[in-house]
Amino acid sequence: SATEHAYWLVRNARRSTPDADVVTQWLVDQAAATARDLTG
Numbered sequence: 507s508a509t510e511h512a513y514w515l516v517r518n519a520r521r522s523t524p525d526a527d528v529v530t531q532w533l534v535d536q537a538a539a540t541a542r543d544l545t546g
Contacts, residue, residue: 512536
């Protein structure tokens with residue numbers, strides 16, 4: 507599922523990127539992109 511895929515990506519991002527701000531920004535970007543996809 508998309509949620510599982512996102513979770514996997516976040517896990518990898520957190521493992522490779524110790525900077526929490528980078529991960530947070532990535533999550534915000536992904537959430538915005540997902541919202542755009544869902545709302546068309």
